[in-house]
Structure formats: C-alpha cells, structure tokens
Amino acid sequence: xxxxxxxxxxxxxxxxxxxxxxxxxxxxxxxxxxxxxxxxxxxxxxxxxxxxxxxxxxxxxxxxxxxxxxxxxxxxxxxxxxxxxxxxxxxxxxxxxxxxxxxxxxxxxxxxxxxxxxxxxxxxxxxxxxxxxxxxxxxxxxxxxxxxxxxxxxxxxxxxxxxxxxxxxxxxxxxxxxxxxxxxxxxxxxxxxxxxxxxxxxxxxxxxxxxxxxxxxxxxxxxxxxxxxxxxxxxxxxxxxxxxxxxxxxxxxxxxxxxxx
Numbered sequence: 106x107x108x109x110x111x112x113x114x115x116x117x118x119x120x121x122x123x124x125x126x127x128x129x130x131x132x133x134x135x136x137x138x139x140x141x142x143x144x145x146x147x148x149x150x151x152x153x154x155x156x157x158x159x160x161x162x163x164x165x166x167x168x169x170x171x172x173x174x175x176x177x178x179x180x181x182x183x184x185x186x187x188x189x190x191x192x193x194x195x196x197x198x199x200x201x202x203x204x205x206x207x208x209x210x211x212x213x214x215x216x217x218x219x220x221x222x223x224x225x226x227x228x229x230x231x232x233x234x235x236x237x238x239x240x241x242x243x244x245x246x247x248x249x250x251x252x253x254x255x256x257x258x259x260x261x262x263x264x265x266x267x268x269x270x271x272x273x274x275x276x277x278x279x280x281x282x283x284x285x286x287x288x289x290x291x292x293x294x295x296x297x298x299x300x301x302x303x304x305x306x307x308x309x310x311x312x313x314x315x316x317x318x319x320x321x322x323x324x325x326x327x328x329x330x331x332x333x334x335x336x337x338x339x340x341x342x343x344x345x346x347x348x349x350x351x352x353x354x355x356x357x358x359x360x361x362x363x364x365x366x
Contacts, residue, residue: 128155185248186256187241194241204357205235211353212239216246220289223320227352229327233359236326240292243324247290255284256292259309260299266308286315290322297329297337310342317345325350 126135136153154162187194201209208228215226226243228236240256247254262285269278285291291312299305316323325346327334335343 126152128157131155131157133157185244185254186258187244191238191241194238195245196239196242199235199238199242202357205355208353208355209239211351212243213246216243216250219247219250219252220322223316223322223349225290225322225324225346225350227325227327227346227350228355229330229352230355231359232328234355234357236355237294240294240324240326244290244292252290253288254290254292255288256294257285258294259296263299263305263308282312285312286319286321288321290324291316292324292326294326296325296327297334298327301337306339306342309338313342313345317349323349 126137127133128135133155135155138151138153140149140151141147142149196209196213199209212226215221215224228239230236244254244256262281266278266281269281293309293312296309299309313323323346329337331343331347331352
C-alpha cells in the first residue's frame with residue numbers, strides 16, 4: 106500500500122483528531138496512519154492509497170514494463186543478424202508438411218526448453234530445405250522470449266572479420282567477437298561453406314570453444330555431412346558440437362524449387 110502525506114499533518118496530534126479524508130476521484134474513504142519520525146522529529150500523519158489509484162498505478166507499472174520489454178525485443182532483433190530476406194521468417198511462415206513436421210516440432214521444443222544447459226541443434230542437409238528459415242525462426246522465438254540470440258552466416262561473418270583489420274575501426278572485431286561469444290544462443294549458418302583456411306578454422310574454434318566453456322548454446326546449419334564437416338573444420342570444433350548438440354538430417358524437396366502455381 107502506498108501512503109500519501111497529509112498536508113499540514115506533522116506533529117503529535119492524536120490519530121482520532123484527524124479529519125476523515127476521501128478519494129478525490131471516487132469518494133472512497135481513505136484510512137489515516139501515523140508515522141513516528143526518528144530523532145525526535147515528531148510524527149507525520151499519512152493517508153492510505155485508494156484502491157482506484159492503486160489499480161491505476163499498477164496498470165502504469167505494467168505498461169512501462171511492457172514498453173521496456175518491447176524495446177528490448179526491438180534492440181535484440183536489430184543485433185540478431187536476421188537479414189531482409191528472412192525478416193518475416195517464423196515457425197508460422199515455414200511450409201510444413203509430413204516430410205518435415207518432425208524437425209519443425211524439434212525446433213519448437215528447443216525454444217520452449219531453452220536454455221537447457223547449453224544444448225544446441227545441428228541441422229544438416231541439402232540446400233533449399235529451409236534450414237536457415239528454421240534457424241531464423243528459432244532465433245526470433247528466443248528473442249521474443251527475451252533471450253539474446255544471434256544468427257550469423259559463417260562465410261559473411263569471416264569476410265566481415267577480415268574487413269575490420271583493414272578498416273578504420275580496429276575495435277569492431279573485438280565487439281563482434283564479444284557478441285558472438287557472449288550471446289545466449291548463436292546460430293552458425295552455412296557452416297562449412299567458408300574458405301578452408303587455417304585462419305578461418307582458428308577463428309571458428311575461438312568462438313565455438315569460448316561458448317563451450319561458458320555452457321552457451323551454439324546451433325549450426327550446414328550442407329555437409331558430419332564426416333565432411335570434420336574434414337573441413339577439424340576434430341576440436343566438431344567434437345565440441347557433437348557433445349552439446351542434437352543433430353538432424355533435413356532431407357525433403359527444395360523449397361526454392363517448389364512450383365508457385
């Protein structure tokens with residue numbers, strides 16, 4: 106209950122001498138309370154909050170909390186890495202059929218049980234099956250729950266990393282690396298499509314290992330089989346992902362080649 110000071114009510118007047126007060130909005134009687142001040146400063150008579158004002162105050166608190174949550178979601182979406190092509194991608198917009206309903210259910214359940222001790226998903230399979238769409242749907246759903254979730258296309262990410270070394274902002278690399286290593290969920294999209302250089306392998310290991318050590322979930326989409334990924338990325342990266350991730354093979358007709366009728 107919120108107490109409201111009664112104007113001119115400092116002193117030691119007996120409580121029963123206080124004139125009854127009513128709410129100016131609804132006329133409801135307000136109960137008076139006497140608060141004894143320390144250090145001999147006397148007492149102050151306070152009025153209790155009217156139920157109608159309490160309801161209004163709580164509604165304002167809820168509105169402010171909802172507005173803050175919406176702003177946090179907008180901020181998280183801005184840094185999520187979701188591009189224009191997939192800005193509307195969600196579970197609801199994914200073309201679900203008998204051949205992929207199980208995988209869609211797995212992704213939905215993953216979001217519901219997140220963070221689940223740093224467990225991630227690995228979605229492998231041919232191009233065009235919607236793995237990136239599902240990864241974006243997972244990212245969006247986690248963001249809407251208030252988690253810091255990021256999806257990064259690996260070839261583009263490494264290209265941006267290289268660009269920071271030649272640019273005017275050398276701190277950009279550290280900022281990007283910090284976001285990737287500390288966000289609550291990271292999707293490495295199209296893993297294995299990057300140029301197989303020693304630098305690329307070391308950079309990816311740095312990200313994957315940092316998240317592994319902090320028990321943060323790292324999910325993956327790839328066109329490669331586990332054996333092909335191991336040959337491309339090396340055993341240290343694949344062993345960490347194999348320990349933390351549930352792997353699924355996405356094998357159904359390409360969405361890109363569906364007839365538009």
